[in-house]
Each structure stands twice: as C-alpha cells, then as structure tokens.
Amino acid sequence: MMKKYTLFTLLTLTATAWLLNTAMAAPASDLEKQYIDKITEWIPGMSDPDVTKRKDPQQALEKMCHEAGAPGKETERAALCKAMMAKANADADTPKLARIWLLRKVEPLGRDEVVADLAALLHDADADIRETARRAMINNPAPAAGATLRAESGKADDGAWKIAMINGLAFRRDGQAVDAIAKLANNQDDAVATAAVCALGDIRTPEAINAVTALLENPRPTLHARIAEAAVKCGEELIAKGAADKAAVIYERLYDKSQPESIRIAGLQGIAAAQGTKALPMLFETLNGGDARMQMVAARSIQAMPGNEITQKLLGQLSTASPQVAELIIDVLGQRGPEAREAVAKLARDAREPAVKDAAVLALAQLGDASAIDALLQIAKSSENKTHRSVALRGYVRLAREQGAPEQRLEALTAAMKLANNTDDKKLIVSAIGDIASAKSLD
Structure with missing residues (x-):
C-alpha cells in the first residue's frame, strides 16, 4: 500500500533533492541564495503558534541539515x-x-x-x-568561537551572563581561558567566583590545577566547599595522567585537620586512590580513631584495595581493635572474596573476644557465599550462644534456598527446620520451602 504524504512533505522532498543535485554545480554564493x-x-510554517503546524517545515529544515552535513559536503x-x-x-x-x-x-x-x-x-x-x-x-569547535566566549566573559557586565560565559568555557574545557577564569575566582560576586572555581575544576589543564591548588591556600569561606570539589577533580585528573604523587599532595591538603569533616573525607578517599597500599598506615590510624564517619571512610577505602596482603593486615588489626573497629574490619573482610571469607568463618568459630565473634558470625551470615554454608550450619548446631545460632541459621537458610537442585534445597531446609528454636526462624524456613514448592509446580 502506497504511503500517504502531505503536499508539504512531497514539495519538501522534491526541493531537497533539487538542491542537492544542483549543489555540486553551483558556486557557494549561488548555493547560499538557493538555501535562503x-x-x-x-x-511562516516554522513560526506558526500551533506546534503541530510547525512540525513539517521544521523537519524539512532538519533533513536539509542532515544532508548538507554529510561527510564530503563541506561547501x-x-x-x-x-x-x-x-x-x-x-x-x-x-x-x-x-x-x-x-x-x-x-x-x-x-x-x-x-x-x-x-x-x-x-x-x-x-x-x-x-x-x-x-x-x-x-558547541562550535572553531577556535574563533572560543576566543569570542573568552572576550565576552571579560566584558560582560551582568553577573548571570558572565556566569553563562564562564560555564560555556568550562564546557569546552578551554585551556586558553584559565588565566582569566582564575582572576574571576577572586571576583567579589560569590556567584561569579563560584562559577569560575567550578570551571577550573572542569578544565583541569596543568594551569587550571595550579590555580585551584593556589586557591586552597587561603580559601574564601563561602567558596571553600566548591574549591575542595574542584581540587578533587584535579586530583582525579592527575591520577588518570599518571601523576599520582602530585594528586596525593592536593588530597593531603584536603585531609588537613583544619578542614571541615566533609572535605577531610574527600581528602582521605583521594589519598587512598592516589597512594594505594602506601596509604595503609594512615588508613589504619584513622580506622582506629574516634571519628565514626572517618572510620567508615577508611574501612571502605581499604576494602577497595585488592590482594591477600591487605587481608592479612586487616586480620592483624583485630588483636588490638576495639569492639566497634573489629566489627568494621570483619565487615570489610566479609566482602573481600573467598580467602577473606574463610578467615571470617574461622573467627566465627574460634574467636575468643565476644565482639569479634559476634561480628564474624553476622558477617558470615549476611555476606558469606556457598563456601560458608557448612560453617554456618555447624555454628547453628553447636554454638553455645543462642543469638549466634539464630543468626547462623538465617545465613544458612539464605544460602541453602539458592544452592543445588530443588530436592537438595528441600533437604537442606528440612535440616534447618530441626534446628529452629523460635517462631521467626521457622517462618523464614517455611517461606523458603514454599518458594521451592511453587517453583516445582511451574516445571
């Protein structure tokens, strides 16, 4: 069946084809006149107040742009x-x-x-x-466009318009604008200065990074957080370019005790990213400190570091850790892979310190994989601690309902039911058995 076209569309298609066919022979000035x-x-159609009536002429122009913008059609x-x-x-x-x-x-x-x-x-x-x-x-890639924006940012009297120019230069990551933008970072108008600081963080050329580093020396209170954000971006750029040592210097300034906590957190995360295992002494010191938020940041930073060496050092910290820190360490260990989870299982069985044992049983139950199922079942059977038995049993049920064929899962859950000593645990097991039965009925 022939597709229906509006008269306007047919005329558009004809006109576009004619223009494209004549373009190759026409001088540029003649071609421009034809387009005009x-x-x-x-x-008139593109200006119609009715949006539905604007559609055809707008699409006609769009099609012409698509055709004229094709490779090899620069004229x-x-x-x-x-x-x-x-x-x-x-x-x-x-x-x-x-x-x-x-x-x-x-x-x-x-x-x-x-x-x-x-x-x-x-x-x-x-x-x-x-x-x-x-x-x-x-969005114009021509160097003249960047020069125009730079000039406009310098002479604009209206603050909002100056900010719009600064944001445009940031979008272009215009390295030639850094000197002018760095001066605007000291503008008396906080909004203009904020836009300039953010722009430096977006541009991130060596000159922009130097400008941000200079602003860290004596930051204006109203700009402090934005300068820190820009500094974090500059550090990330340096790490990506293979200059992690320079990034660490920036992050150490952010981690200084004179900085607000939110900025110190960013600094500690940056130091860990820049220095890797070299940052472990600082991270362990923070982990054993008294600031709960900084302890959490340190723990997560260590968690992100791969390797058995890190696992062993974490285990070494347990002997002197407070109960709260031990819980954090074991939570980190529980998320570090099979070798670390084996260590957690051993702690869950053998640890003498009550806080360490509590944390290990909980981590094993919540984070353990299939390799933990036997350890959890043993704890659920033989632990003298009622809470440990219940926690381990729930972890066992979590894993048993996902492992093996339906018959194997049903057998494992039936064994769990014999160990359940409270109503909540029994309900959980019944629900898991019901899921298996429902799945089998669909086979």
Missing part, C-alpha cells in the same frame, strides 16, 4: 549555515520561533563561517535568542 530562498518559504554545509544565520539575524525580520529553530540547527553544524553572526546575537534584545546563540557558540 527555500528557508524563506518555510519560515553545502557552510552555505546552509550562512543561509540559516542570514535568516536568524536580528535584521532579517524573522519571527522568534523560526529564529530559535534556525539557531538550534546551526548549533551542531556551524564552524568559522557563523562565529561573527553568533557573536552579534549574544547581544540580541531577546533573552531566548541570546541563550540559543550562546549554546550554538559553545
């Missing part, structure tokens, strides 16, 4: 961009809706040929036009 003529025909692309800007300019008498659509189509296509016209529109009387032109300039 066609866009002029579409402007067509430049001519079309010039034509769209000619109709988007303030003196073109084009309605606002159409101007915005034209600028949106220029945004992914425009290069040097549109920079001057976009620069003029940055001062348009209409705020929406200014913003759409700004976005088109930001």
